[in-house]
Amino acid sequence: MNRRKFVALAGVGSGLLIFPSILYLSSPSLRKYAGELIKEEFHYLKLAPGGVEQYIEDYFNASANNMLTNLKWKSYYYLGIKAENSNQIFELVKYYLLSTDFFIHRMDESRIVNYLGLYSPYKSPVPNPYSFVLYPEI
Amino acid sequence: MKYDQYDLIITGTGFASTFFLKKYLEKNKGKKKILVLERGQFFPHAERLKIKRGEISNFKGIQEHWEDTVVNKNQEKKWPFTTGFGGSSSCWWGCTPRFMPSDFQMNTLFGIEKDWPVSYTDLEPYYEETEKLMSVSGPDETPFPRNGKYPLPPHRFTAVDHLMHQTYGNQYISQPTARASRAVNGRNACMANSTCDVCPVNAKFTIENSGMDVYADQQVEIIYGAQVFSLETRGNLAKKVNYVKDGKDYEIAGEIIVLGANPIFNSNILLNSGDNNPLTGKGFGEQLGMQVLIYLDQMKNIGGSTWVNANGYMLYDGVHRKDFAACLIETNNAPYYIRLERGKWLNMASFRMIFEDLPMESNYITNSPDKLVPVINFNGRSDYTRRGIENMKNKLPGLLSCLPVEKLKYLDPFPNEGHILGGTRMGHDAKDSVVDKHLIHHQYRNVFVLGSGAFTTFSASNPTLTLAALSLYTADHSF
Numbered sequence: 001m002n003r004r005k006f007v008a009l010a011g012v013g014s015g016l017l018i019f020p021s022i023l024y025l026s027s028p029s030l031r032k033y034a035g036e037l038i039k040e041e042f043h044y045l046k047l048a049p050g051g052v053e054q055y056i057e058d059y060f061n062a063s064a065n066n067m068l069t070n071l072k073w074k075s076y077y078y079l080g081i082k083a084e085n086s087n088q089i090f091e092l093v094k095y096y097l098l099s100t101d102f103f104i105h106r107m108d109e110s111r112i113v114n115y116l117g118l119y120s121p122y123k124s125p126v127p128n129p130y131s132f133v134l135y136p137e138i
Numbered sequence: 139m140k141y142d143q144y145d146l147i148i149t150g151t152g153f154a155s156t157f158f159l160k161k162y163l164e165k166n167k168g169k170k171k172i173l174v175l176e177r178g179q180f181f182p183h184a185e186r187l188k189i190k191r192g193e194i195s196n197f198k199g200i201q202e203h204w205e206d207t208v209v210n211k212n213q214e215k216k217w218p219f220t221t222g223f224g225g226s227s228s229c230w231w232g233c234t235p236r237f238m239p240s241d242f243q244m245n246t247l248f249g250i251e252k253d254w255p256v257s258y259t260d261l262e263p264y265y266e267e268t269e270k271l272m273s274v275s276g277p278d279e280t281p282f283p284r285n286g287k288y289p290l291p292p293h294r295f296t297a298v299d300h301l302m303h304q305t306y307g308n309q310y311i312s313q314p315t316a317r318a319s320r321a322v323n324g325r326n327a328c329m330a331n332s333t334c335d336v337c338p339v340n341a342k343f344t345i346e347n348s349g350m351d352v353y354a355d356q357q358v359e360i361i362y363g364a365q366v367f368s369l370e371t372r373g374n375l376a377k378k379v380n381y382v383k384d385g386k387d388y389e390i391a392g393e394i395i396v397l398g399a400n401p402i403f404n405s406n407i408l409l410n411s412g413d414n415n416p417l418t419g420k421g422f423g424e425q426l427g428m429q430v431l432i433y434l435d436q437m438k439n440i441g442g443s444t445w446v447n448a449n450g451y452m453l454y455d456g457v458h459r460k461d462f463a464a465c466l467i468e469t470n471n472a473p474y475y476i477r478l479e480r481g482k483w484l485n486m487a488s489f490r491m492i493f494e495d496l497p498m499e500s501n502y503i504t505n506s507p508d509k510l511v512p513v514i515n516f517n518g519r520s521d522y523t524r525r526g527i528e529n530m531k532n533k534l535p536g537l538l539s540c541l542p543v544e545k546l547k548y549l550d551p552f553p554n555e556g557h558i559l560g561g562t563r564m565g566h567d568a569k570d571s572v573v574d575k576h577l578i579h580h581q582y583r584n585v586f587v588l589g590s591g592a593f594t595t596f597s598a599s600n601p602t603l604t605l606a607a608l609s610l611y612t613a614d615h616s617f
Contacts, residue, residue, distance in 0.1 A: 044480060094478060098474075119473075121332065121333040121473075122338050123192075127329065127330070127331075128329075128473040130296065130440050130441075130442060130473065131329070131441075131443065132330065132441050132443040136441075138297055138300075
């Protein structure tokens with residue numbers, strides 16, 4: 001049994017039983033598991049310090065912020081679930097990338113990736129990553 | 139209200155009403171008394187944008203939610219629409235392909251349903267006029283007959299579009315669209331933000347930015363917050379329009395009455411008026427849309443300049459329509475369909491496949507004890523459409539053989555396509571339809587029933603251009 005599966009069974013499993021639910025409600029530190037998922041997914045990119053954490057704060061503040069959400073992301077991390085196997089992780093990770101300058105720099109892996117604020121076509125400085133705005137020569 | 143009686147009373151301010159009024163004003167040079175009753179309010183684009191951006195707006199909460207205005211019996215099927223000034227122009231996505239000539243002759247060509255009482259040739263000049271009014275962007279060559287150039291040049295192809303166009307010629311074209319490819323008439327050029335219901339840069343045509351100014355005409359009086367619920371009829375004429383404003387019932391007399399609400403509410407008004415045509419409210423429905431994600435190998439789908447970059451007609455016309463539905467391909471320039479595998483982030487194309495459906499009697503609108511609230515009874519899709527989906531799945535891999543395809547992923551059909559059709563269909567007489575070729579009610583001869591509710595059959599193409607052209611056509615031939 002590897003560490004992940006062990007923690008999944010012994011850690012998260014017992015945690016669910018032992019800790020009162022109010023702790024999960026009031027513990028912003030649990031969001032770190034969602035951030036870890038992003039860092040693992042993009043381990044090959046140079047993510048600017050603090051950017052992922054700020055994105056996670058913004059993402060969860062803009063969406064559901066409750067006990068179940070926190071538990072879900074902790075479980076995803078410890079169970080080793082990847083973006084390819086979960087729509088919710090896929091959405092979280094995808095919107096992180098859309099919320100950075102990664103596409104503005106034409107996906108240049110050698111550059112530091114900066115978080116620019118939650119992606120929104122109404123507010124974001126990031127254009128549609130497919131569009132002529134970034135690829136006028138096509 | 140200025141008068142006790144009006145020459146013309148119009149319900150609604152969407153595409154159907156606005157294009158009708160445009161032509162009516164052109165044809166009637168004398169002074170007319172015209173009343174427009176709009177159930178919603180004027181909700182400016184600038185204020186819609188503020189709300190989308192999370193900014194403070196005094197207009198917040200002004201918009202009705204569609205589910206609060208109807209009883210929807212089938213909760214799996216959705217029918218979103220927008221009320222208020224400009225109608226669905228405030229939420230549409232600006233796709234303006236013409237119908238194919240065959241769409242008007244489904245019975246003659248394929249033995250399916252009925253032919254329209256108007257032909258493509260009848261509508262052709264009005265298509266052209268509508269395209270000018272909307273400043274449509276489009277290509278020189280199209281699969282439907284067309285004279286001259288579109289008002290604006292076409293949008294830019296993506297890398298995928300280039301290959302598909304090389305392979306299929308005029309069966310795969312830059313989409314004709316009211317999302318401007320160049321700044322025009324106070325509208326900006328589309329920036330491919332791909333969130334067109336409220337355009338972030340005001341590039342798509344709306345009634346508000348149209349410059350048509352029909353509601354500013356001195357002859358026109360507009361009342362907001364006035365929901366029409368029935369007509370008072372006598373013999374073969376409608377005499378008065380009944381409406382509610384601020385919770386109170388009103389009536390107003392009119393010589394000519396134009397129903398320009400959406401198909402659900404046009405049906406409701408007629409049913410509340412005692413219209414005993416058994417076809418009123420029947421044959422209601424819409425097209426079916428589903429998304430196909432195309433995973434590409436070593437190819438980025440980049441460079442497109444708008445939301446729907448292209449239309450594919452390879453699965454549209456042909457003898458297959460005797461057996462199964464036409465399919466129009468929309469290639470979407472969607473930012474939310476990126477990939478996460480390293481190096482393949484933009485190696486993805488997303489096609490929306492739009493299938494025609496049949497106007498079935500089992501799908502219908504009824505009125506309810508609440509005169510303001512119609513009931514939507516939708517009991518399912520036709521086998522004709524289902525067979526069209528199966529054919530598409532069989533044919534699509536071959537059609538995409540010019541692309542380096544890794545795999546295809548078919549998503550579930552959408553719960554709505556945003557194209558509400560039928561309920562007051564047009565035909566030759568009251569035995570086969572509700573309105574005639576000029577959209578005049580077969581019984582109430584001073585009542586026009588406009589919009590896509592009048593479509594005899596549903597086509598696979600987006601309906602707005604055609605319903606706007608029909609409004610120009612009927613006003614031109616009736617006054």
